Amino acid sequence: MKKIYFLLLVSSMAFAQVTLKITGLPTTTPANATIYMAGTVNTWNPVDPNYIMQPDGSGNLQIVIPQGTGTVSYKFTRGSWPTVEGNATGGFLPDRTFTFTAAPQTINLTIQSWEDLGTGASGTAASNVQILSNSFGIPQLSTTRKIWLYLPPDYATSTKHYPVLYMEDGQNLFDNVTSFSGEWQVDETLNTLFSQGNYGAIVVGIDNGGGERLNEYSPWVNAQYGGGHGDEYAAFLANTLKPYIDANYRTRPEAAMNAVIGSSMGAIISTYAACEYPNAFRKVGNLSPAYWFALSDMNAYINALSPSVLQNHRMYFVCGTNESTSMVPDVNTVKNNLMGKGMTAANTITEFDPAGTHSESFWRTKFGAVYVWLFQNENMLATTSSTYESPKIMQTLSGKIYVEGIPSATDFEIFNMLGKKIKTITLSNGMYEMPDELSKGIYILKSKNDEIESIKLVRN
Known part of the structure; x- marks a missing residue:
C-alpha cells in the first residue's frame, strides 16, 4: 500500500505548473498592447483569449500554464504572427521551450523585439x-x-x-x-x-x-x-x-x-x-x-x-x-x-x-x-500623375507587353502573319504577360480603333 501511495505522489509531482513571467519589453511595444502566448499547448493560436499575459501587480506580465508533461514550445505575439517577437536585432527568433518538472517553476523572460516594429534598442537607426x-x-x-x-x-x-x-x-x-x-x-x-x-x-x-x-x-x-x-x-x-x-x-x-x-x-x-x-x-x-x-x-x-x-x-x-x-x-x-x-x-x-x-x-x-x-526640379506638390506626350506600346526583351500613355482602357487585336485575327485583348497602362493562347511565332498587335501605331509581337 505504501508503495502505491509513493508512486501516486511522484506522478502528481511530475505534473507541476509553470509560470511564465515577462520582465522586460522592447521600447517599441505599443501602449496597452495585449500580449499572447502561442505554442504547442494551444495549437499555436497567436490570439488565444485563454493565453493572454496578465499583470502580476509588480510591473510584470505573467501566465500560469497548468500542470502537464513533456516539453512545450512557444512564443509571444501581439495577436498575430506578423507581430511575433523577434531576436535582439529584430530578426527571426527560434521557438522558446520549457519542460515540466516535478516542482513548480517560474521562468523570467525578456522580449527583445517585435518583428514588425524592430528592436527599439541601441542601434543607429533613427526613430522614423x-x-x-x-x-x-x-x-x-x-x-x-x-x-x-x-x-x-x-x-x-x-x-x-x-x-x-x-x-x-x-x-x-x-x-x-x-x-x-x-x-x-x-x-x-x-x-x-x-x-x-x-x-x-x-x-x-x-x-x-x-x-x-x-x-x-x-x-x-x-x-x-x-x-x-x-x-x-x-x-x-x-x-x-x-x-x-x-x-x-x-x-x-x-x-x-x-x-x-x-x-x-x-x-x-x-x-x-x-x-x-x-x-x-x-x-x-x-x-x-x-x-x-x-x-x-x-x-x-x-x-x-x-x-x-x-x-x-x-x-x-x-x-x-x-x-x-x-x-x-x-x-x-x-x-x-x-x-x-x-x-x-x-x-x-x-x-x-x-x-x-x-x-x-x-x-x-x-x-x-x-x-x-x-x-531636383520635380513638382513635389502635384496631386496627379504626369501625362505623356504620346502612347507607347512595345514588347520588352523578356517578352512582356508594355503600355504607357493610354488615357483609358483600349481594345487591341492580335493577328498572325497570315492576317487572321487570333484574339482581342483590353490593355491599360502597365506591363502584361503574353496571352497563353499564342504559340511560338510572330504576330501583329493592333489597336481596334487604329489610333495607336501597331507593333510586332514575338512569342518565343
Whole structure:
C-alpha cells in the first residue's frame, strides 16, 4: 500500500505548473498592447483569449500554464504572427521551450523585439525608421525578405504624398547593428535635408538574400559567380512591393517619382529594373556599379530596347576611379548605350571620384547628392500623375507587353502573319504577360480603333 501511495505522489509531482513571467519589453511595444502566448499547448493560436499575459501587480506580465508533461514550445505575439517577437536585432527568433518538472517553476523572460516594429534598442537607426516586415513575401522567388521603411519626419502630421526610393541591400542603409561594414546613414541624411527644407521622401530598403545576393541582383548568369534570377527580383519590385507600398502609404505612384538605388551588384539590378519596368521607375542611382559581372549581356539587353524608351529617365552614376581597371570604362559604355535609347545628357550625370572606394563609407558620402539630383526640379506638390506626350506600346526583351500613355482602357487585336485575327485583348497602362493562347511565332498587335501605331509581337 505504501508503495502505491509513493508512486501516486511522484506522478502528481511530475505534473507541476509553470509560470511564465515577462520582465522586460522592447521600447517599441505599443501602449496597452495585449500580449499572447502561442505554442504547442494551444495549437499555436497567436490570439488565444485563454493565453493572454496578465499583470502580476509588480510591473510584470505573467501566465500560469497548468500542470502537464513533456516539453512545450512557444512564443509571444501581439495577436498575430506578423507581430511575433523577434531576436535582439529584430530578426527571426527560434521557438522558446520549457519542460515540466516535478516542482513548480517560474521562468523570467525578456522580449527583445517585435518583428514588425524592430528592436527599439541601441542601434543607429533613427526613430522614423521601422521594420515593415521581417518576412515580406517574394512570390516570384518563393521566398521572403526583411523590408525596412523610412517615413519623412512630417509623415504623421501632414497629408503630403511623397516620392519613393527603393533601395537594395537594406541591412546596410540605416543601422550599424545590421550592416555589413558600416551603414549608409540614409535616415540621418534625409532627416538633415528635411530640416534644411527638402520636401522629403519615403525609403523602402530591401535586405539582400545573403548567399542568393548575386543570383538575385543579376538577370544574367556569370559562369563563375552565378546570377540569373534578377528578372524575378525586378518583377517583385515592380509588381509586388511597389503596388503594396502605393496602396498602404501616401506615395506619388507615377514612375517619375520612383527611384531604384543600389551599389555594386545592387546597381546592376537597379539599372535593369528601371529599363524593364519604365512605367514603374524612372530614377536610378548607380553607385560603383559592378557591370563587369554581366557586361556583354547588359549591353545586348540595352541595345535591344525600343528607341526612346528611356527619354524620360534620369540616372546618376558615381564610382571611384581606382576601384578597378574596368570600372570607369564599363560605366561609360553602359551610360552611352542607355543614352542611345533616349536618355538625354541633361538627365544623366557621371561622377568619377579619385578618392572613391568600393565601400559603404564611400556610398554614404554620395547618397545625399544622388537623391537631391535625381529629384531636383520635380513638382513635389502635384496631386496627379504626369501625362505623356504620346502612347507607347512595345514588347520588352523578356517578352512582356508594355503600355504607357493610354488615357483609358483600349481594345487591341492580335493577328498572325497570315492576317487572321487570333484574339482581342483590353490593355491599360502597365506591363502584361503574353496571352497563353499564342504559340511560338510572330504576330501583329493592333489597336481596334487604329489610333495607336501597331507593333510586332514575338512569342518565343
